[in-house]
Amino acid sequence: MLSIKNLHASIEDKQILRGLDLEVKAGEVHAIMGPNGSGKSTLSYVLAGKDDYEVTEGSATLDGQDLFAMEPDERAAAGLFLAFQYPLEIPGVATMTFLKTALNAQRRARGEAELPTPQFMKLVREKADSLSISTEMLKRGLNVGFSGGEKKRNEVLQMALLEPKLCVLDETDSGLDIDALRIVSQGVNALRAQNRSFVVITHYQRLLDHIVPDVVHVMAKGRIVRTGGAELAHELEARGYADYLEEAA
Amino acid sequence: MNAEVRPIRTAAESGLIEAFEAARAALPGGETAARLREDAFRAFAAKGLPNRRVEEWKYTDLRAIMREARPLVVTLSEADVAASRDLLPFGDVDAVRIVFVNGRLAPSLSQLNDAPEGIRIVLLADALAADAQHALLLEGAPADNAAIALNTAFASDGLMISVDEGVSVVKPIHVANVQTGGAHAAYGRVLVSVGKGASLTLVESHSGDPAGHQTNTLIGLDLADDAKATHLKLQDEGLGTLHLATFAARLAARSALTSVSLSSGAAAARQQVFLAFKGEKATADINGAGFAGGRRHLDSTLVIHHEAPGCASRELFKTALDGEARSVFQGKIVVQPVAQKTDGKMMAKALLLSNDAEADAKPELEIFADDVVCGHGATVGAIDDELLFYLMSRGLPKAEAEALLVQAFVGEVLESVEHDQLRDALSARAERWLRERD
Secondary structure: OEEEEEEEEEEOOEEEEEEEEEEEOOOOEEEEEOOOOOOHHHHHHHHHOOOOEEEEEEEEEEOOEEHHHOOHHHHHHOOEEEEOOOOOOEEEEEHHHHHHHHHHHHHHHOOOOOOOHHHHHHHHHHHHHHOOOOHHHHHOEEOOOOOHHHHHHHHHHHHHHHOOOEEEEEOOOOOOOHHHHHHHHHHHHHHOEOOEEEEEEEOOOHHHHHOOOOEEEEEEOOEEEEEEOOHHHHHHHHHOOHHHHHHHO | OOOOOOOOOOHHHHHHHHHHHHHHHHOOOOHHHHHHHHHHHHHHHHHOOOOOOOHHHOOOOHHHHOOOOOOEOOOOOHHHHHHHHHHOOOOOOOOEEEEEEOOEEOHHHOOHHHOOOOEEEEEHHHHHHOOOHHHHOOOOOOOOOHHHHHHHHHOOOEEEEEEOOOOEOOOOEEEEEEEOOOOOEEEEEEEEEEOOOOEEEEEEEEEEOOOOOEEEEEEEEEEOOOOEEEEEEEEEOOOOOEEEEEEEEEEOOOOEEEEEEEEOOOOEEEEEEEEEEOOOOOEEEEEEEEEEOOOOEEEEEEEEEEOOOOOEEEEEEEEEEOOOOEEEEEEEEEEOOOOOOOEEEEEEEEEEOOOOOEEEEEEEEEEOOOOOEEEEEEEEEEOOHHHHHHHHOOOOOHHHHHHHHHHHHHHHHHOOOOOHHHHHHHHHHHHHHHHHOO
């Protein structure tokens, strides 16, 4: 599904990713953990195509398609979804309008017909209900006046609606209380499927109690430095990242 | 020896002098009207077209913009009336419509006799013939302003509208101005008075073909105690037109005015707003949205006079600019010593969609009272890259993402229109600009 080879990337001439390799097979959930500054968020932005970052070496493909040859919107249409750590607020764009515009843009890009409004509304209501997102919230400006938890739920709603192949979750647990964490995790787990993969980026192990990964990677200084099973997360929680900071230095 | 100083006239100034000489005898009104026109024209001619050395016109140099004077249309042709039908906006809106084509009343398109109960609509020429000379006086706005002076001198077809005390007029009154055919000059003047406790929605539209027309329009609005008025303006002139517009309102005690304008047309446009708070606790919300691409020029100039205590004024102007377009916002709030407890806020925001677009903002406060809350602000910025990336990461192509963000930017202004059909029509016009960016 996702294949990253020897990825090097920098921002403003500062090298962040230094030879990162990652293979994620269809249906797998991979967690990437690591200390602050290890390049976890950079990885998510580079995959999604944020302008500020420059890929200096290496490759990333999604089902064989070269991600770096595509614009961010083309990557989305190809099946990549990034759940933002800090979802942005856009006053004046109603959440519902935004969802419809995004879904139809992707359908058009894939040569599919746009979804008629009644069908779309029904689909959104269904998915929103399961995430405890009210109709009133959908009418509000995108993320405007949403709490931290509501914003993250809204990210999961977008994910559920857009049905991507690969979901990258960037610190989705940050700023969430226990209840919000449960709702968000349930939403993500409901989307787990044989033909859908997840890369879950997190600093803390607690998210992985709810979204249980198949593989856990430790990232430090812009590379994957260790890979293991779900038990690796618990080890990290107990021992911290100090070992890896020294190892990679 | 004669040391007479002869000012050098530009072609446009000479053309205007000739046009006034030719037109004056046929302009409506008796002797008093003729004298008022003469005075106004002399005031204009003494100074000529304002240029960039005149403070209020620094950013909109009318002498440079207006190269020649277009002729007035004396008789409206049937062909022009027919052509104007396709250029009329708000066709679906249930309103009392009065249409001026090329500055001349088009009776076949107008519903002059369909005025609702409690409202009187009289043609300006008829009013002047009946000695209503005050139609040529405009209190609360500077008489020596070139645009106003020329309007006073030349205005022939127009309206006087009055709403009786306590009458709420539900159906909007739509004054449509359409320019079509050969390039010409058109003057329009509409004076409205809303009686005590009465209410009215006035819609003005300006549209036309792309020829180099010159329009000069004036709306005077008088609100009596406790009166309410909503004023909507669509400036969608053809892209060759020079549009000069004056909106002057006087507000008596506890009256309320809401004004929303969308400027989507004209090669160059100057929209002047003069507000005067004459009675206590009156309120005014003046919102404007504008779009310009190419080398177009949009000027919004506002002067808000607080002359009574406890009044509130809010102004919000948002402009999106592409190409080499330029916007000007000049906003002045003047608070007289008597106007204690004034609450005034003014904000101008410009969104630049290209590196060559330019936005100039000049907010001013002149406060002579000590117990007031007044503020102003101006921002100029480009589209936020973070927001753009967020939208693109959800599958929106760049152009679509930009359009959505611009729409959100001006949405704040357009959404202040309460009338559903009118709001939808303005939003649709905004969407079209976002596709064409002209």
